[in-house]
Amino acid sequence: MTSPTDDRTVADFYDFEAALSDEERQLLLRTRTFMREEVRPLVNENWAEGTFPRELIAKFRKSGLVGLPYEGYGDHRPGVSHLLTGMMAMEMSRVDASVATFFGVHNGLAMYAIHAGGSQEQRDRWLPAMATMDTIxxxxxxxxxxxxxxxxxxxxxxxxxxxxxxxxxxxxxxxxxxxxxxxxxxxxxxxxxxxxxxxxxxxxxxxxxxxxxxxxxxxxxxxxxxxxxxxxxxxxxxxxxxxxFRDVAEVLRATRSGVAWQALGVMTGAYELALAYATERQQFGKPLAGFQLVQDLLVKSLGNITASWGMLSQLARLQDSGVFRDEQSSLAKAFVTSRMREVVGWAREIFGGNGIVLDYDVARFFADAEAIYSFEGTREMNTLIVGKAITGQSAFV
The missing domain is CATH 2.40.110.10 (Butyryl-CoA Dehydrogenase, subunit A, domain 2)
Structure with missing residues (x-):
């Protein structure tokens, strides 16, 4: 079983990519190609062994994808939007959430902490080498x-x-x-x-x-x-x-939305695998996709993906406008990761017994979703952040 190889995401039912500029679209396609050609062949073996393929670091150095948000460092492009960086995180997770997490920790949490919390001297000392992945x-x-x-x-x-x-x-x-x-x-x-x-x-x-x-x-x-x-x-x-700790919270506020985009990528990857499998797999003399119950699972999955993509696209616009709030990031993380959990479960269900072996990929998406559901703030903690914002009452212990 292989991942989709088109130059478009078949789960983008409402054509959200159309909101990108031509240059941003090319960067997204570069990300998609990099993940398909350089990452996809390595992931199942390394996932089974529990090892990170260090050779990817050299490939990332040449990719033109590192340091995009940081003016003056790495592959920065003026005018790069949060919508693009979010969709890039989605594209990475659409192939493998682990590699997307490696990239997010380095290019997001670590670099952003130094960029936002460091002096100009410190930014100039550490970020150039990090922006080329000469240091991690x-x-x-x-x-x-x-x-x-x-x-x-x-x-x-x-x-x-x-x-x-x-x-x-x-x-x-x-x-x-x-x-x-x-x-x-x-x-x-x-x-x-x-x-x-x-x-x-x-x-x-x-x-x-x-x-x-x-x-x-x-x-x-x-x-x-x-x-x-x-x-x-x-x-x-x-x-x-x-x-x-307010400065730590600022880093998490900025990166939590990236985790929600990762969750969108995981459910997108799982859905696309399930759709392809249902089209190819024959049972009772016809493809699985020809059965009403299978179509129901696929349509519910696409609905979750589309709703999440719409929420995250608007969140990215708020980030670009500078009026982005903690509770907006928290709502996205809580909602999208919950929808992700549903979609990967339905996708695995469509695969039947084949859904529990790495050969068909969906088992990896199913397992990886659990970590994304929990890190960068659990659903419960993000719910309390949003709850306090909408009620004015703190329910934290």
Whole structure:
């Protein structure tokens, strides 16, 4: 079973791509071609082995896709819209959510944290090499005992000693951390109790990463446990414009919408596989697609995809207009990931027994959806953010 290879997304039933400029359309097609030709042949073997194909980094360097949102760095194009970067995230996840997550952690979380929270000197020091993937970034916020409540419960500490900071604590589920050159670590300043950001270089004494094994979702992503024991970071490597958790929230607000686009990509990929399979697979003397119950699953899937695409397209316009709010990002993440969960389940159902083996791809989409459903804010936490915005009442514990 192979993925669709057209120069269009067959799930784009309302032609949302038409909103892109000609140049943006070419960049989207470049993304689609890159994922189909360079990534697709590698994913099932690496997913089964739980390894990240490091050779992709060199291919990404030549792709012309890294650093697009960051003026002055990498492959930046003036006027590139959030709609394009969202659709690029969708295209990547349409082929493989793990590789899309690797890209999102590096090009989104890590680079954006430095771009938004660093001084001009720091941006000029780190971002050029990151924008060409000569160096790789990671973003360390979540902790072993604190996920959703990391705002109040952060246990990783930073203590200043002259021109040096000493970091102690632990982080968990940190994508790219096993091989990243720069890890943005968030820690609580023991002096003022504020969360601050630090760029920790690979090989710094006391900074230890261990790959998390036995995952059943996003197996290509090399998530790591990080232990920080007396890690000494110079003041010059503290993000100078990131002095509180509000600055962390700004990064998450900007990147949470990207996760919703990933969810759209996962359900799109699963739907397209199911549609192709239903057209080809014969049962009772005719294609599966000729049965009413199968058509019902396909149409419900397309409805979820179309509704999610419409929501995310408008969200991208709000981002471009500068009136984008936290609760809008949270609603998109909660809604789209929930619809994704439905679609991958229906797609796997259409495949029957073949839907549980990697050979037909849909099993990978089905499993990977679970991680995307949870990270960058669970459905419950994003629901509470939206609930507070529309009622004026906080229901957080």
């Amino acid at each position: 970034g990671a973003f360390a916020l979540t902790e072993p005992l604190d996920g959703s409540d990391v705002t109040a419960g952060m246990r990783t500490t930073a203590a200043r000693e002259g021109d040096t900071w000493v970091l102690d604590g632990a982080k968990r589920w940190i994508g790219n951390a096993t091989f990243a050159d720069h890890v943005v670590v968030w820690a609580r300043d023991v002096a003022d109790d504020q969360v601050k950001g630090f760029v920790v270089e690979r090989g710094t004494p006391g900074f230890v990463t261990e790959k998390i094994a036995n995952k059943t979702s996003l197996r290509i992503v090399e998530n790591a446990d990080i232990t920080l024991t007396g890690v000494r970071v110079p003041e010059a490597d503290r993000l100078q414009e990131a002095g509180s």
